[in-house]
Amino acid sequence: MNAALTLRSDHQVLGPASPSRDPVGDQGVYAEVKRLVARFADCDERLVTMSRRLPDLGVDRLALTDVVLGLEARFDIDLTDTEALAWRTVGEIVASVARRIREEHGKRSRVDGVRGNSRPIDARGTG
Numbered sequence: 001m002n003a004a005l006t007l008r009s010d011h012q013v014l015g016p017a018s019p020s021r022d023p024v025g026d027q028g029v030y031a032e033v034k035r036l037v038a039r040f041a042d043c044d045e046r047l048v049t050m051s052r053r054l055p056d057l058g059v060d061r062l063a064l065t066d067v068v069l070g071l072e073a074r075f076d077i078d079l080t081d082t083e084a085l086a087w088r089t090v091g092e093i094v095a096s097v098a099r100r101i102r103e104e105h106g107k108r109s110r111v112d113g114v115r116g117n118s119r120p121i122d123a124r125g126t127g
Contacts, residue, residue: 025098026094026098029075029094029097029098029101030050030090030094032070032071032074032075033048033067033071033090033093033094033097034048034090036066036067036070036071037054037057037059037063037067037090037093039066040059040062040063040066040067040070041054041057041058041059041060041063042058043057043058048090049090050089050090050091050094051089051090051091052089052090053088053089054087054088054089054090054093057090064084064085064087065084067093068084071093071097075097075100075101076104076105077097077100077101077104078100078104079096079097079100083096
């Protein structure tokens with residue numbers, strides 16, 4: 001079996017990649033946000049709660065940039081600067097990332113489904 005693997009931003013293997021469905025639920029998003037915020041803000045992971053304000057955790061622009069890059073790599077999504085700069089709490093990051101995962105991975109699975117169900121057309125234009 002030749003399964004693709006997903007790599008975390010710190011190059012640890014997470015397991016088989018699942019690009020056609022959400023890679024994790026909201027709890028998985030929260031766990032990754034927690035890990036990245038604690039790492040890049042250099043704070044105790046136990047302090048990273050959903051209601052905690054980012055400045056209270058020591059998240060500055062540089063740390064926020066690292067968190068965004070880590071989330072984009074981990075979940076195969078694109079986050080805008082405007083979106084990231086609007087985040088005030090850990091919960092806002094989790095909600096935004098979970099929504100983006102559903103949007104982007106939903107689009108990909110619909111496109112993959114169309115490709116998977118289509119038949120090649122021969123030179124006469126028939127299937």
